[in-house]
Amino acid sequence: GENVEQHPSTLSVQEGDSAVIKCTYSDSASNYFPWYKQELGKGSQLIIDIRSNVGEKKDQRIAVTLNKTAKHFSLHITETQPEDSAVYFCAASRGNTPLVFGKGTRLSVIA
Amino acid sequence: GAVVSQHPSRVICKSGTSVKIECRSLDFQATTMFWYRQFPKKSLMLMATSNEGSKATYEQGVEKDKFLINHASLTLSTLTVTSAHPEDSSFYICSARVPSGRGSYFGPGTRLLVL
Numbered sequence: 001g002e003n004v005e006q007h008p009s010t011l012s013v014q015e016g017d018s019a020v021i022k023c024t025y026s027d028s029a030s031n032y033f034p035w036y037k038q039e040l041g042k043g044s045q046l047i048i049d050i051r052s053n054v055g056e057k058k059d060q061r062i063a064v065t066l067n068k069t070a071k072h073f074s075l076h077i078t079e080t081q082p083e084d085s086a087v088y089f090c091a092a093s094r095g096n097t098p099l100v101f102g103k104g105t106r107l108s109v110i111a
Numbered sequence: 112g113a114v115v116s117q118h119p120s121r122v123i124c125k126s127g128t129s130v131k132i133e134c135r136s137l138d139f140q141a142t143t144m145f146w147y148r149q150f151p152k153k154s155l156m157l158m159a160t161s162n163e164g165s166k167a168t169y170e171q172g173v174e175k176d177k178f179l180i181n182h183a184s185l186t187l188s189t190l191t192v193t194s195a196h197p198e199d200s201s202f203y204i205c206s207a208r209v210p211s212g213r214g215s216y217f218g219p220g221t222r223l224l225v226l
Contacts, residue, residue, distance in 0.1 A: 036155070044145070044206065045157070098204065098220030
């Protein structure tokens with residue numbers, strides 16, 4: 001079955017700097033890769049996703065890249081702000097199978 | 112190893128019956144658990160937040176009388192889909208929040224098929 005590894009587990013950046021979180025997956029048939037943000041005391045919310053037919057997707061300060069050959073995908077947050085501080089989860093699935101999640105990355109943006 | 116389990120992993124039921132799904136945190140006590148629904152080829156939808164010893168908080172549009180949530184202990188939350196209909200067929204995924212706000216672990220999901 002699918003296995004998703006996420007790194008780093010914790011990440012601290014200065015406000016205004018960029019943050020990058022990386023995930024690898026094992027199932028080459030996976031074709032859907034969402035990223036979720038979990039703020040303290042709240043449930044996880046989808047922030048961006050990418051499908052295997054594209055290599056990059058961007059939404060304002062957030063971007064996701066996908067390398068199907070290497071089976072890894074990354075979340076990029078530019079110009080980080082304190083409100084970006086949260087736990088971020090990556091996930092992968094074939095689309096008609098349950099999502100398999102990474103273990104999460106705690107991002108701290110230091111003002 | 113897995114730190115959050117769900118049971119059953121998949122269930123097939125007839126329309127009109129009720130189905131209970133369990134979510135257990137195995138290595139830690141979770142005062143808060145979350146229930147999600149995953150639609151085919153789509154992302155997760157947060158259904159409700161389950162707090163141990165109190166009523167669950169449901170997201171807008173989620174029928175609390177249809178999706179009954181009980182968080183009876185610090186390691187167990189249950190989701191009961193009452194009077195299930197074919198449109199309730201989906202993956203249901205729980206997550207359990209680690210104490211001290213260090214994030215959450217997701218369960219492996221339960222596939223529900225209502226015939």
